Amino acid sequence: MAWSVRCGASVVDSSKSKLFQKSMHGLYIGATMFLSVIVIGATLYRMEGWTWSDAIYMVIITVFSVGYEEVEPVVTHTLRVITMCIIVAGDASKVYFVGSLVQFITEGEIGKAMEEHRKSKDIESIRDHAIICGYGRIGQVLARELEAKKFPFLILDNNAERVALAHAHGHQALLGDAGEENTLSEAHIERAVVFATVLPNDMVNVFITLTARNMRPTLRIIARAEDPATEKKLKQAGANEIILPAFVGGMQIANSITEASLDSILKGGASHLNTDLKELGVEIVEHRIIANGVNDRKTVQQLLRGVESNCLVLAVKKPDDSLVQHPPGTYRVEAGDIVVMLSHGKVLA
Numbered sequence: 001m002a003w004s005v006r007c008g009a010s011v012v013d014s015s016k017s018k019l020f021q022k023s024m025h026g027l028y029i030g031a032t033m034f035l036s037v038i039v040i041g042a043t044l045y046r047m048e049g050w051t052w053s054d055a056i057y058m059v060i061i062t063v064f065s066v067g068y069e070e071v072e073p074v075v076t077h078t079l080r081v082i083t084m085c086i087i088v089a090g091d092a093s094k095v096y097f098v099g100s101l102v103q104f105i106t107e108g109e110i111g112k113a114m115e116e117h118r119k120s121k122d123i124e125s126i127r128d129h130a131i132i133c134g135y136g137r138i139g140q141v142l143a144r145e146l147e148a149k150k151f152p153f154l155i156l157d158n159n160a161e162r163v164a165l166a167h168a169h170g171h172q173a174l175l176g177d178a179g180e181e182n183t184l185s186e187a188h189i190e191r192a193v194v195f196a197t198v199l200p201n202d203m204v205n206v207f208i209t210l211t212a213r214n215m216r217p218t219l220r221i222i223a224r225a226e227d228p229a230t231e232k233k234l235k236q237a238g239a240n241e242i243i244l245p246a247f248v249g250g251m252q253i254a255n256s257i258t259e260a261s262l263d264s265i266l267k268g269g270a271s272h273l274n275t276d277l278k279e280l281g282v283e284i285v286e287h288r289i290i291a292n293g294v295n296d297r298k299t300v301q302q303l304l305r306g307v308e309s310n311c312l313v314l315a316v317k318k319p320d321d322s323l324v325q326h327p328p329g330t331y332r333v334e335a336g337d338i339v340v341m342l343s344h345g346k347v348l349a
Helices: 002-047 052-063 077-125 137-148 160-168 181-186 202-215 230-237 245-258 260-266 273-279
Strands: 130-133 153-157 173-175 194-197 220-224 241-243 283-288 311-317 323-325 338-343
Touching: 002 052, 002 077, 052 077, 130 137, 137 153, 153 160, 160 173, 181 202, 194 202, 202 220, 202 230, 230 241
Parallel strands: 130 153, 130 194, 153 173, 194 220, 220 241
Antiparallel strands: 283 338, 311 323, 311 338
């Protein structure tokens, strides 16, 4: 859907560009014709012995048909032919230029109307989509990721500049307050499969969540929270999932610092694996062997005694950064080793 919308926008933009170029071409031709009549007419009068001032003045009053008295008697056949030609050519160029100008203005307005109609038609046809409330930093990242996965979505924002930015990025967007039921109805919340409110204001997110939940009791709602204390309020308002960007970012940085061995095992190929595993009720944990500690010099089998059904040893990282992957039960760990395990619930003491 997102790809088709982008293609549709490209076709419309191309058509608008061609119309604009055609209208501008007509204006250039009309202006060139009009100026040519003035220059050529003034030059012909000058060749008949008139001064440049009288010649230009005569051409101007003739072209614009103001009806002033002739500056010099038009008595010769040549002067009369020149004057008649100026009248005909001047009126023709004037009509052509004005017509091109009117066409330029009307086509611009028609183009805007066509664009608005296309956007409205796209929104009317959307279904099984995600509704994103807010097109700030997080909203833009979210839209980019959904577009990459070809998941249809619609952006809601009450800021005209951000809506224009969304349109410029090729996304479907609607200007309006997401806390208003009318706006959510225009976004076809009744046909949406997921609703995400990612505004930086927690209280606004709570209100939007409450409005969306009242309109669609079964809709999956994801809400952003800056303050962990807002999490409870968002759940009470009806959010199914609450995302705390600061917490998620902090956890990712902390993991990069403290779980370097895990990064080595995964070879940097699955940065979000641990988060996905947690959703399944398991996680990858590390256990460092302390010198003369309770687990020092134990075998893997002894190490896991009592928690066998909850833990699976993936590897042992040695102090020299070498790895022993899938060590057998008889493998003996030593001080300084880091045991990397897949854990479900209970872990080592």
